[in-house]
Amino acid sequence: MARIIPLIFISVILFALFKKVNVYEGFTKGIGEAARFVFSLLPCLCAVFMMCELFEQSHISDKLTELLSPVFGALGIPRELTKLVLIKPFSGSGSLAYLTDIIETYGADSYIARCACVCYGSSETVFYISAVYFAGLKVKRLHYPVFCAIAASLISTVVACLICKTL
Amino acid sequence: MNAIFTGIFLLSAAILCFIAPDAFLTSLLDGAQNAAKTAFMLFGVYAVWMGLSAVAEKSGLSRGAAKLLAPLTKKCFKSDDEEANGYVAMNLACNLLGLGGAATPYAVKAVKLFDRDKNSFAQKLLFVINATSVQILPATVIALRAGYHSANPADIFLPSLICTAVSTAAGILLFLAGRPWRE
Structure with missing residues (x-):
């Protein structure tokens, strides 16, 4: 079961190679999206964490x-x-x-x-x-x-x- | 969310004001710092999965999955809007691959298009499906367990698969069962 994840990565990358896609570029583009996504999440994350902390402490x-x-x-x-x-x-x-x-x-x-x-x-x-x-x-x-x-x-x-x- | 945030914040602040006034500001600061720490951790998880999903999208793998699911979406969502159906298929494909973050933008686009078609059935059905979680691979959780030195981080795969199927099936059944009396 643990092999599923590496196998998914390998097959996606092999398929991309087969389709002549620049894997490195694609990957970095995705990571860029991840960075923007997490950044856009930060305000909500921060407010909710403050609320949870108060909820807990009180x-x-x-x-x-x-x-x-x-x-x-x-x-x-x-x-x-x-x-x-x-x-x-x-x-x-x-x-x-x-x-x-x-x-x-x-x-x-x-x-x-x-x-x-x-x-x-x-x-x-x-x-x-x-x-x-x-x-x-x-x-x-x-x-x-x-x-x-x-x-x-x-x-x-x-x-x-x-x-x-x-x- | 506004009502919940304001309510809990005020109530907690009022209670802390009596029992431990010093704890108020430290709680807020701790919360903010925890948020920053979590954001870093989340970035790690999303970087891995969104990196992979970008490669899958570029190579046309995601689009292929969408095409495969297209006839199904057309029938289930009672929609002839091909553009919207495509977004629904992409949303379902991303969900199935456990890429929840990538799935949300597609669902939002589909819901907007269904709104134009006045197809509120499809909107609500898509919401119920997404809100009951349809992922085959719980990537975040597996990554988290690996981070905490689990002997076999992926051994929750089967239970998760069963539960996610149960929750989605229950959600859709409830939704369809209740509809004749609601609409």
């Missing part, structure tokens, strides 16, 4: 986690993941910070960290996406699609915690 997050973890526990979601599941729909960068924190605390190969990785990988920043996609458009009745996306994420989180026990 112990609101602990109270909320305490309040909701029995509910999540009943669904089979470990309490360590409550915060990650709560923040993911709002902020990719915020949840990435929690994910990094979880991996650091419990170790990359622990059940909690693997669960967190699968949950993170199989859900999206629903509210952020709805803001980006529909910015400036007058689309009516967006509540239902947003609800569908959130409900689906919760279902897949429950499934993730189940299958990480065996796989």
Whole structure:
């Protein structure tokens, strides 16, 4: 399974060579886009991180986690993941910070960290996406699609915690 | 996002004002510094994947994938707008390859075109698909696990694949099931 990633790189580059594309130029162009993308992300990233830090330091997050973890526990979601599941729909960068924190605390190969990785990988920043996609458009009745996306994420989180026990 | 940010900020600031006024400014500074650190880390991850995706795009590999998916998009999104369908195909192709960052611009373009066609079904369906994550290769997470010395960073591949399929299927089913009563 670990061979998948190098194999993807090799096949894409071989195909590019076959098509006589300048691989180095293409790669650097992509990295340039990455730099601009990250830079454009920085203001949001910074504001959200400040908010998360305040959220944490004022112990609101602990109270909320305490309040909701029995509910999540009943669904089979470990309490360590409550915060990650709560923040993911709002902020990719915020949840990435929690994910990094979880991996650091419990170790990359622990059940909690693997669960967190699968949950993170199989859900999206629903509210952020709805803001980006529909910015400036007058689309009516967006509540239902947003609800569908959130409900689906919760279902897949429950499934993730189940299958990480065996796989 | 505005309401959430303002609400949490004010509430946290008010609580900190009582329990630990000194922690307020340090929290903000810590947050900003963490953001800078994360941005560097993210740059590393995106540099790798967007570099590769640029090569795939230049060689026509991405366009080929889009062509392959075109008949499917036409049927599923009830759209005859070829330009918009092309963007949808590119968006799905990038998503499947785990290039979420590359996928977003295509989706935004497609949603704008669907708006012109007054095809709100396609807009919402594309949103649900994207908002439930359709990636085959969770590249960011695998890179992150490798960074933290996992014995086998890619061993979450199969669970992730199952979960991403479950979430997208559940999202689409819910969306389609609820539609007759909503529209």
